[in-house]
Amino acid sequence: MDIYTNEGKKEIIKKFTPKTKVLKNTLLAFIFGGLISLGAELLREAYIYFGMSEKDALTLVGVTLILLASLLTALGLFDRIARYAGAGTLVPITGFSNSVTSQALDAKSEGLILGVGAKIFTVAGPVILYGIASGVLYGIIYFIYLYIIR
Amino acid sequence: MKRIKKLDTPPRFISWCAVGGYEEKNGPLGEAFDLCDESDTFGQKTWEMSEGEMGRCALNLALSKCSLSHETLELLVAGDLQNQCVASSVGLDSFGAPFLGIYGACSTCTEALLILSSMIESGAVTTGACVTTSHNSAAERQFRTPLEYGGQRSPSAQWTSTAAGSFVLTSDEELIKNAKLSNVAISDFMIGRIVDGATADGSNMGAAMSFAAAESIIEYFKESELKPRDFDYIVTGDLGKVGTSILRAILEERLPSAAGKHLDCGNLLYDAKRQDVHAGASGCGTSASVLASYFLPRLEEGEIRDILFLSTGALMSPSSVLQGNTIKGIAPVIHIHSSAD
Structure with missing residues (x-):
C-alpha cells in the first residue's frame, strides 16, 4: 500500500470505506414516502367528504402535513423516523417542514432576531432559492411558448 | 531530527x-x-x-x-x-x-x-x-x-x-x-506531524486520520529503542471502524508486530451492535474519557504496564471542507508507563 501519495491514500480509503446500502435505503424511502402520500390522499378525500372544495382540500393537505412534520420535529420523533425513512420523509413537504423547524429550534438559544430570524432557512435555503429560480425559468419558457411560438 | x-x-x-x-x-x-x-x-x-x-x-x-x-x-x-x-x-x-x-x-x-x-x-x-x-x-x-x-x-x-x-x-x-494513586507516569512523548488525509469527506474522518496515526506509530518505533512487544497496547483516539481497518492494514504491511497491539478508543466507548453510532465514537472527549475510565485504572493496578497513547485529530472546519480542502490528520504520541508492583 502506498501511504505517501494522495492517489495511494485515496485508493486505500475507497477500499475500506463501507458503501451506503442503496437498495435497502431506496426500498425504505419508497415505503415511507408511499405511506405519507397515501395518508395525504386519504386526508384529501376526507376534507372533500366534509364539504371542502377540491382546491381548498389540496391546500389544507399541504398545511396539515407541514404541521404534523413540524410537531414531530419538536417532539424529537422526526429524526428518529427519518433515520430509516431517508428520502421517504425528506422529499415530500415533510422534509421541508423539518428542515425549517429543526433549524428554528437550534437557533432559539441565540435570540429571535440574529438566531431564529437569521438562521431559520440555513438548511431550507437552497430549496427556496433554487425552487423560486426554477419557477422563474419555467415562467419564462412558458411565456415564450404561449405568446411567441403559438 | x-x-x-x-x-x-x-x-x-x-x-x-x-x-x-x-x-x-x-x-x-x-x-x-x-x-x-x-x-x-x-x-x-x-x-x-x-x-x-x-x-x-x-x-x-x-x-x-x-x-x-x-x-x-x-x-x-x-x-x-x-x-x-x-x-x-x-x-x-x-x-x-x-x-x-x-x-x-x-x-x-x-x-x-x-x-x-x-x-x-x-x-x-x-x-x-x-x-x-x-x-x-x-x-x-x-x-x-x-x-x-x-x-x-x-x-x-x-x-x-x-x-x-x-x-x-x-x-x-x-x-x-501522599497520593492514593501515583503509579502511572508519562515517560516520553512525540509531537505529531500534519499528515494529509486525502479526503474532504467530513463523514469519513476516521479514514482521514488513520494516515497520521500510521505515520506516528511507524516513526515512533523507527526512533525508539522500544519495540511494539514492549507495549501492552497501542491506543489510538477515535479512528472508529473505518480508520481502524485502514490503520491495521497499513501496520500489517509495514510493522506487523504493532498491528496486533492496536486498540481504538472510538471502538471501546460504545457497543456498535446495540447503539446507533455507525462507525464508532469521535470527539476529543472520547480518548480522554476512555483513558480515564479504562486504561489508567488498569495501569494503576499494574494489570498493564505500558501503553502508547495517540489521540487522533481531524484538522478541518466546516468551511474548509465545503471549499473542497482535504482534511489533515494529526496524531501526537505519549508513552504511559506504570511502575505498580
Whole structure:
C-alpha cells in the first residue's frame, strides 16, 4: 500500500470505506414516502367528504402535513423516523417542514432576531432559492411558448 | 531530527476522572465513568454551556479524588471542539488557575498531556491539570446539521461523544508520596506531524486520520529503542471502524508486530451492535474519557504496564471542507508507563 501519495491514500480509503446500502435505503424511502402520500390522499378525500372544495382540500393537505412534520420535529420523533425513512420523509413537504423547524429550534438559544430570524432557512435555503429560480425559468419558457411560438 | 522527547522527571498521574452523557452511560464503559448525566444537559440551558459544565465537573471531581485544592494548580491545559474553545473557558474560569486553551481537534487530550508534561519537565510548573471535553449536541450544531434534522448518516460517519476527561499531573514528591494513586507516569512523548488525509469527506474522518496515526506509530518505533512487544497496547483516539481497518492494514504491511497491539478508543466507548453510532465514537472527549475510565485504572493496578497513547485529530472546519480542502490528520504520541508492583 502506498501511504505517501494522495492517489495511494485515496485508493486505500475507497477500499475500506463501507458503501451506503442503496437498495435497502431506496426500498425504505419508497415505503415511507408511499405511506405519507397515501395518508395525504386519504386526508384529501376526507376534507372533500366534509364539504371542502377540491382546491381548498389540496391546500389544507399541504398545511396539515407541514404541521404534523413540524410537531414531530419538536417532539424529537422526526429524526428518529427519518433515520430509516431517508428520502421517504425528506422529499415530500415533510422534509421541508423539518428542515425549517429543526433549524428554528437550534437557533432559539441565540435570540429571535440574529438566531431564529437569521438562521431559520440555513438548511431550507437552497430549496427556496433554487425552487423560486426554477419557477422563474419555467415562467419564462412558458411565456415564450404561449405568446411567441403559438 | 530526533522527535521523541524523553522525560527525566516523568510527571505522575495522581488523579483522573471521566464524565459522560446518556450514550456513554449506556456503553460498555458506563459503569467505569465517575459521573454521567443521562439528560446530557448538566443542568444548563444551552448545549454549549452543558459542555463547559461537564468539563468543570470533571476537573472538580478529579481534584476532590486526590484532595487537592484548586489553588495548587499552577497550570491548566484544556481544549474542546467548540469555536474558540469556549467550552473550556466558560467551564474552567471558576478554578482561577493559569490557563492554556488549546485546539487539536480530537487530538486535544494527548496534546494537553504532552504540553503539561513538558512544562513540568522544564521545571516551569510542578503540578497541573488537563481537561478535554466534547459534546455531541454542541458539535452537531457547529459542524453538521440541526439536532432534530431528519437526515440519514453515512455508514462511515462517527458519533461525537458527550464526554470529558480530566487528569492531575505532578512532579512534587510530597504530593506523590501522599497520593492514593501515583503509579502511572508519562515517560516520553512525540509531537505529531500534519499528515494529509486525502479526503474532504467530513463523514469519513476516521479514514482521514488513520494516515497520521500510521505515520506516528511507524516513526515512533523507527526512533525508539522500544519495540511494539514492549507495549501492552497501542491506543489510538477515535479512528472508529473505518480508520481502524485502514490503520491495521497499513501496520500489517509495514510493522506487523504493532498491528496486533492496536486498540481504538472510538471502538471501546460504545457497543456498535446495540447503539446507533455507525462507525464508532469521535470527539476529543472520547480518548480522554476512555483513558480515564479504562486504561489508567488498569495501569494503576499494574494489570498493564505500558501503553502508547495517540489521540487522533481531524484538522478541518466546516468551511474548509465545503471549499473542497482535504482534511489533515494529526496524531501526537505519549508513552504511559506504570511502575505498580
